[in-house]
Amino acid sequence: RSPILWINSNCDTPSxxxxxxxxxxxxVSVDVRGKCGNPLWNESLAITDPKQLATEKLNLVKQYLFTVAIENSLEYDYVTxxxxxPLAAGSVPLYLGAPNVDxxxxCYNYSCIIHLRNFTSIKDVANLINRLANNKTLYAEYHQWRNEENVRSSFIKMINYFQEANQHSIECLLCDMVYRHDHGRIRRKLLAAKNPFNDTFPSLI
Known part of the structure; x- marks a missing residue:
């Protein structure tokens, strides 16, 4: 097995x-699943149920040291x-995407990903991957964040936010975004009009 997994069927992307x-x-050797590159399509991933597909992908990803995580687009806050x-499955992402992914x-200082923006050449990326794949101690450093004390407080706050968000309607989420954007001026107007979407919702700030 190669150290890297690449799952991709969208071959023509802005990135x-x-x-x-x-x-x-x-x-460097890469195992490909999808229609791009070396098309070794894994039929077990060719399923339509979203939950089943996510489970199948996680089961596959956890078998690899690294997983390609190059976004379709390289825009701010576009993180998918x-x-x-890969982070959930225990694989280190080879990430290229949002400039503000940090x-x-x-983790702190990009220490849980291989941040492809930081390399001057693709060959340098391959050299690092080969070195990490053959050095368990160095590779383990990319997983130190998994100790709870090493997880960024801002990340925990974000996770709590989205867990809470699942309990609210899209209207409530939009109201909260507006509230945080204008410090409540529009929200106070909505409340004055007895807006029905007046649910308590946490803020990230």
């Missing part, structure tokens, strides 16, 4: 992900399951 990976694969699933990470 130019496929070209990046084809270059990386010149220097490509980052979360604000979304459970």
């Amino acid at each position: 130019n992900r496929t070209a990046y990976m084809l270059e990386l694969m010149r220097y 399951e490509k980052l979360w699933q 604000e979304w990470l459970p």
